[in-house]
Amino acid sequence: MKFFIDSGNLADIKRLVPLGIIDGVTTNPSLLAKEPRDPHEIIKEICQVVQGPVSYEVVATDSAGMIAEGRKLAAVDPHVVVKVPFTRAGVEATRVLAGEGHQVNVTLVFSPTQALIAAKVGAAFVSPFVGRLDDIATDGMELIRQIIEMYRHYAFRTQVLVASVRHPMHIVEAARMGADVCTCPPSVIEACFNHPLTDIGLAKFLKDWHAAQGAAQKA
Ligand code: E4P
Numbered sequence: 001m002k003f004f005i006d007s008g009n010l011a012d013i014k015r016l017v018p019l020g021i022i023d024g025v026t027t028n029p030s031l032l033a034k035e036p037r038d039p040h041e042i043i044k045e046i047c048q049v050v051q052g053p054v055s056y057e058v059v060a061t062d063s064a065g066m067i068a069e070g071r072k073l074a075a076v077d078p079h080v081v082v083k084v085p086f087t088r089a090g091v092e093a094t095r096v097l098a099g100e101g102h103q104v105n106v107t108l109v110f111s112p113t114q115a116l117i118a119a120k121v122g123a124a125f126v127s128p129f130v131g132r133l134d135d136i137a138t139d140g141m142e143l144i145r146q147i148i149e150m151y152r153h154y155a156f157r158t159q160v161l162v163a164s165v166r167h168p169m170h171i172v173e174a175a176r177m178g179a180d181v182c183t184c185p186p187s188v189i190e191a192c193f194n195h196p197l198t199d200i201g202l203a204k205f206l207k208d209w210h211a212a213q214g215a216a217q218k219a
Contacts, residue, residue: 003023003181004026004055005189006184008032009031010024010049015186023181027046028083038058038151040076043076047076051079054081058082058093063093066093067165081082085107090106095122104123104124115158119151130170131166132165134166135188141170145177152201165184168191
């Protein structure tokens, strides 16, 4: 399973990339709005740092506007994946942009039928939002299971990108289901590095080692 960082913050991205586990980045208008710089410049720099797919979302809402904007966003860097919301206009725009050879990530997906339609029009990625479903007492990961089950019957090339991830158990469940990608806020990736037994174990290894070294020096 690929790991993407769900952030527009370069400092966070630069801190996590050296781990060697980051395959791409997703952004959205809300994430980019938090950053004080020109979004095109931020995306260019993220692409340089990550060297993998970087989702950059259109803000036009009509299909002609989404297509024109999508072409401009794709021209920012070859790693840009044009992110388009699942609306009628978004589906039309996805068909056109994908037909031109652009990679499209269909976002704001909350149902299996939306995911099926996104695949039929050639989306490279589909982004079901698991956390926002959990927030309204609906099982987000069950949606992922249904999409993977549906896609398995056909020759779709659309990758299932688990989005709106809130905690490491979403990552575990996504991997157990065989999702293609899990996009995580930096805090969720950081959380995977915390285990008290690892900390306790390492402290004991080092304590025993240094005690033996000290004893050897005295002998
Ligand atoms: C996905 O690409 C979105 O940017 C993101 O995962 C949304 O997450 P949120 O529900 O935490 O805002």
